[in-house]
Amino acid sequence: MTKAPRKLNPKSKDTPLLASYGMTKSFGDLVANQDINFSIYPGELHALLGENGAGKSTFIKMAYGLLQPDQGYLEWRGERITVTNPQQARAMGIGMVFQHFSLFEALTVAENIALALPPDFTRQKLSQMIKTKSAEYGIPLNPDSIIADLSVGQQQRVEIVRCLLQNPSLLIMDEPTSVLTPQETDQLFQVLKRLAKQGCAVLFISHKLDEIKQLTTRATILRGGIKVAEVKTKDQSTRQLAELMIGAKVKEIGTLSTPKSSKTLFSVSGLSRSAEGPFDIALKDISFSVKAGEILGIAGIAGNGQSELMAALTGEWRPASAAGVNKIMIGAADMTPLAPAARRRAGLAFIPEERNGHAAVPSMTLSENALLTGYDQADVVRRGIINHDNTLAMARHISKTFDVRQPSDDPLASSLSGGNLQKFVVGREIIKSPQVLIVSQPTWGVDIGATQFIRTAMANLAKQGSAVIMISQDLEEIFQIAHHIAVLNNGQLSETLKVDDVTPEHIGLLMGESPTRSGKARSGKARVSS
Amino acid sequence: MIILQKRKDIPTFLTIAVPIIAILITVLAGGIIFALLGYPPLAALYEFFIAPLSRPDQVGNLLVKACPLIIISTGLIFCYRANVWNIGAEGQLILGAMGAGWVALSFPEAESPFMILAMAVMAMLAGALWGAIPGLLKIRFKASEILVSLMLTYIAIFLVDWTVRSPWRDPLAFGFPLTKAYPDAGLIPVMSLPGIGRLGQLHWGVPVAFLVAICGWFYLTRSLGGYQIKLMGDAPRAGRFAGFNQGRVTMFVMMVSGGLAGLAGMIEVSANIGMLQPQISFGYGFTAIIVAFLARLNPLAAIAAGLVVALAELGGDTAQISMRIPKVVTGIFNGILLFMLLAGETLTHYRIVWVGVTEKANIEKASIEKASIEKANIKKDGASHG
Structure with missing residues (x-):
């Protein structure tokens, strides 16, 4: 394997490390990248910014040899090259950390890294190298740990160290912070800054504007496959960056109204649930309550019991015996033994995190999807027979009110973009004006326009006197619209705090405070590799 | 290299064209097989697919052959739409025939017109219970309904065999494994069409089959129950989220398909045989699986699909008599047809890419x-x- 030289010759300060000229790539009718000119210099922290579907992934895949451009070419240190495969990219000195890790859960750190390296390392030498390298960057790793036992943040470190061992001169990070706590993000940024100081360029892909301002010096902004701007990040406000990214003025959600102290609409007390499967998180004594007009944000990193909590709130999971201490109440009525349909009739509405196959069915039309949680409503089903005209009218009404852009009158849900389908799903529930709305990750994988729309809709629902419980990984989202916040960590819920009284750092501590993650994993996780 | 790439949208014409193309390729392949076996291919295909339609009484017989296929496949469509893979309709058919037979043999003097109704009800109950077993084992113990329903078919085959040899055997049957003949009230009469008269063996079970298919179609496409079935098949998680009970849907479709297979068994015996014997069905329960897929899980289309498959069955008989082509060729036809349908199904959802x-x-x-x-x-x- 040829190692790229770490020491750079002086003239290369003016030559870009990697540059692209007129890169174009289409998939069928869709032009994913059009005429992209780009450059990154040694030691530079460069952001590639854009919404979902703007063409970021296509671009970096071409740079890493996973895709070939239809037109245009790349230059590496001033020389025109063709990157035909990732092996060649790695040999040149490009390292890449993917958004979805490609680690084998049942193997150790060292074994995983050995898989990516040429076979001429002995196990012992490799372990030593991993220890030195990870310590050098302040992200200590034990080479003998099993991946399944590591937190997501630690797994990401394995990916990073795997790249660092090949001494890259360009490191590409694809949305690296989406799975990290604020503290883990800080640590990651320190590592990246250190790398940059040593001359390694970092291409950082993200749509989180604060992070981009904090970390990078320059940003290339893509929109709809076209490069719309290249800016110095310190000259731009996050709002200006956002407007460049979405190509429109960003609407403010407006100030939050503080609800007058009113009656408690929804409460959960002593909710516990043991882990039933190898991947389950046990819920431990969860209690909270929400008042009318209030939005409660439940923060936490994915995999800390969010789906288990959501299933218990919707009624998809119910305690085996009614006798326990579990209590889920709406007003003074006990919901605990009720199935989802009965809870809906009592005034609850739910929006689960997963759009495809849970909150909506991709292979069904929008009107059939409207029926999913609407079959109890008047005039929709009579004597067991569906009134198609009325379901269609219901779907049209949702689409119109919630600005769902659809290709035809009653299309399959799968033909809508993620943002539009999410608007439909959110609209389907909010339009019923439920007393209590329980929603999980409402804007996950949704473009900025739809995100603002959805957040505004939730805030308005609360203004009308409903209670909203919002489980979200996105702290920014919680700080934007929630009145109260609690943190879910390893199946335990923290006390409820006023959003005005806490800082993101404080929440970050609550998110990562318990060291028992690995303990949990060790006790019950089946070590089956993917 | 070749890979299969998932299509984003499926062109409508494909969903209609695929079954037709599958039939055409099957016919073509059949011609090649005849040629290889040394029969004149065109003449053989004529005997197989056209000759059975050349006489009115044969048309009647075609409808009679299609009758059990249409009824059973309608029930199977309920299962397959819900992603429940009942392949034991053959056994459920036999149990249905036995249930009806028990009523018929218990009242040998009966003359009431309700007799046939009671037999139909008992047949559906027995078939539904036989279908409920794999359903129950699936939701209780996650046992594969494919294996359980298939194994229950063999139990059913031996059960009816034993029954007609021992407890229910007619002592006057000279030792043949047969029950007593059903009373007349337990038989389904041949139809007499106004202005035409009798049409082969065409009997009153045939309009019942059409009615079953139409009701099945209406239920699956227009009712909340049909919506639940599709939902559980396409996205069980969304179904649970909507508040439906997956176990209940599984039991329902297994019992509907078992019940309809049982009804088909009762009609088969009461219309064509008139008593129980070791062999009641000629693999209708298995052939109906092909019909269900040929119909793309639409009960209305199952009427047409049932007729096409019945034609091949009937043609096999004709060709055996007139050209001495072995009857097993029908099985080969069915095999090729199913294979082509599955290939077509795959190519509808995926495209081939180099x-x-x-x-x-x-x-x-x-x-x-x-x-x-x-x-x-x-x-x-x-x-x-x-």
Whole structure:
């Protein structure tokens, strides 16, 4: 394997490390990248910014040899090259950390890294190298740990160290912070800054504007496959960056109204649930309550019991015996033994995190999807027979009110973009004006326009006197619209705090405070590799 | 290299064209097989597919052959839409015939017109119970309904065999394994059409089959129950979220298909045989699986599909008599047809793409990503199972 030289010759300060000229790539009718000119210099922290579907992934895949451009070419240190495969990219000195890790859960750190390296390392030498390298960057790793036992943040470190061992001169990070706590993000940024100081360029892909301002010096902004701007990040406000990214003025959600102290609409007390499967998180004594007009944000990193909590709130999971201490109440009525349909009739509405196959069915039309949680409503089903005209009218009404852009009158849900389908799903529930709305990750994988729309809709629902419980990984989202916040960590819920009284750092501590993650994993996780 | 790539949208014409193309290829392949076996291919195909339609009484017989196929496949469509794979309709048919037979043999003097109704009800009950067993084992113990329903078929075959040899054997049957003949009230009469008269063996079970298919279609496409079935088949997690009970849907479709197979068994015996004997069905329960797929899981289309498959069955008989072509060729036809349908099904949802080496690497990477997303979904799904 040829190692790229770490020491750079002086003239290369003016030559870009990697540059692209007129890169174009289409998939069928869709032009994913059009005429992209780009450059990154040694030691530079460069952001590639854009919404979902703007063409970021296509671009970096071409740079890493996973895709070939239809037109245009790349230059590496001033020389025109063709990157035909990732092996060649790695040999040149490009390292890449993917958004979805490609680690084998049942193997150790060292074994995983050995898989990516040429076979001429002995196990012992490799372990030593991993220890030195990870310590050098302040992200200590034990080479003998099993991946399944590591937190997501630690797994990401394995990916990073795997790249660092090949001494890259360009490191590409694809949305690296989406799975990290604020503290883990800080640590990651320190590592990246250190790398940059040593001359390694970092291409950082993200749509989180604060992070981009904090970390990078320059940003290339893509929109709809076209490069719309290249800016110095310190000259731009996050709002200006956002407007460049979405190509429109960003609407403010407006100030939050503080609800007058009113009656408690929804409460959960002593909710516990043991882990039933190898991947389950046990819920431990969860209690909270929400008042009318209030939005409660439940923060936490994915995999800390969010789906288990959501299933218990919707009624998809119910305690085996009614006798326990579990209590889920709406007003003074006990919901605990009720199935989802009965809870809906009592005034609850739910929006689960997963759009495809849970909150909506991709292979069904929008009107059939409207029926999913609407079959109890008047005039929709009579004597067991569906009134198609009325379901269609219901779907049209949702689409119109919630600005769902659809290709035809009653299309399959799968033909809508993620943002539009999410608007439909959110609209389907909010339009019923439920007393209590329980929603999980409402804007996950949704473009900025739809995100603002959805957040505004939730805030308005609360203004009308409903209670909203919002489980979200996105702290920014919680700080934007929630009145109260609690943190879910390893199946335990923290006390409820006023959003005005806490800082993101404080929440970050609550998110990562318990060291028992690995303990949990060790006790019950089946070590089956993917 | 060649890979299969999932289509984003499926062109409507494909969904209609695929079954027709499958039939055409099957006929073509049949011609080649005849030629290889040394029969004149065109004449053989004529005997198989056209001769059976050349006489009015044969048309009647075609409808009679299609009758059990249409009824059974309507029930199977309920199952397959819900992603429940009942392949034991043959056994459910036999149990239905036995249930009806028990009524008929218990009242040898009966003359009431309700006799036939009571037999039909008992047949459906017996078939539904036989279908309920794999359903129950599936929801209680996660036992594969494919294996259980198939194994129950063999139990049913031996059960009826034993029954007609021992407890229910007619002592006057000279030792043949037959029951007593049903009383007249337990038989389904041949139809007499106004202005035409009798049409072969055409009997009153045939309009019942049409009615079953139409009702099945209406239920599946227009009712909330049919919506639940489709929902549980397409996205069980969304179904649970909507508040439907997956176990209940599984039991329902298994019992509907078992009940309809039982009804088909009763009609088969009461219209054509008139008593129980070791062999009641000629594999209708299995052939109906092909009919269900040929109909693309639409009961109305199952009427047409049932007729097409029945034609091949009937043609096999004709060709055996007139050209001495072995009857097993019908089985080969059915096999090729099912194979073509499954291939067509795959090609409807996927397109064939030639790719170079780099794109292959890219696709592999994408599939790793997909696997990790699916893994995450499994985690979530595991979490939401109550």
